[in-house]
Amino acid sequence: MNEQQIRQALRLYLVMGSPNCGGADPVRVLEAAIAGGITMFQFREKGAGALQGQARLALGARLRRLCAQHGIPFIVDDDERLALELAADGIHIGQEDAPAAAVRERLPQMIVGVSAHDPAEASAAMAAGADYLGVGPQYATRTKLDAREVRGPAMIARMREAGIRLPLVGIGGIDAGNCGAVIRAGADGVAVVSAITEARSPQEAAARLLGACL
Numbered sequence: 636m637n638e639q640q641i642r643q644a645l646r647l648y649l650v651m652g653s654p655n656c657g658g659a660d661p662v663r664v665l666e667a668a669i670a671g672g673i674t675m676f677q678f679r680e681k682g683a684g685a686l687q688g689q690a691r692l693a694l695g696a697r698l699r700r701l702c703a704q705h706g707i708p709f710i711v712d713d714d715e716r717l718a719l720e721l722a723a724d725g726i727h728i729g730q731e732d733a734p735a736a737a738v739r740e741r742l743p744q745m746i747v748g749v750s751a752h753d754p755a756e757a758s759a760a761m762a763a764g765a766d767y768l769g770v771g772p773q774y775a776t777r778t779k780l781d782a783r784e785v786r787g788p789a790m791i792a793r794m795r796e797a798g799i800r801l802p803l804v805g806i807g808g809i810d811a812g813n814c815g816a817v818i819r820a821g822a823d824g825v826a827v828v829s830a831i832t833e834a835r836s837p838q839e840a841a842a843r844l845l846g847a848c849l
């Protein structure tokens with residue numbers, strides 16, 4: 636995917652694993668979210684009750700297939716081996732994970748996304764060959780217990796003012812009511828977990844977000 640295609644794919648990015656689905660089947664949740672219009676997906680099997688080993692691989696394979704059927708880029712959170720096993724389109728790494736330059740070198744064919752919290756981290760990620768940045772938390776979130784302090788859309792604006800032009804997505808506490816502010820600050824899209832996975836209708840929630848973020 637070229638930069639413009641990545642920018643477009645980031646428009647509405649669902650991040651999800653089974654612990655986020657409140658007992659619902661993650662395959663059904665993803666199906667509904669795709670029907671509602673999500674443009675990218677990240678398999679993030681983390682937190683209390685996360686699947687391990689073979690069960691994790693099996694769920695990942697089902698979600699991966701669904702994305703392939705619908706032309707949705709499939710990204711794996713953090714785990715290079717899992718990304719390779721699932722033939723993922725990309726990998727997303729945090730500041731605490733393996734260095735971005737090393738991941739970029741080991742997985743030259745994949746989209747590499749990097750979490751960045753300030754202009755310095757964003758510049759470093761760009762120099763390391765990141766394809767896109769995730770910037771969060773934009774708002775308070777209950778989904779990631781170790782999220783950093785909320786800096787809001789203003790941090791995205793600061794990165795853009797500092798000359799960071801990479802495709803960029805905001806994450807953390809984003810819903811249909813506040814996603815417009817994230818886009819206006821300079822993001823190409825929004826990444827969400829609970830606004831879709833905890834909605835009564837993930838399909839309607841995705842469609843509403845997409846409408847609100849255009």
Ligand code: 3NM
Nearest residue numbers: 771772776778779807808828829
């Ligand atoms: N990363 P929700 S916040 C996975 O700040 C993740 O980097 C974050 O979940 C960061 O949309 C977050 O339910 C969780 O708030 C976002």
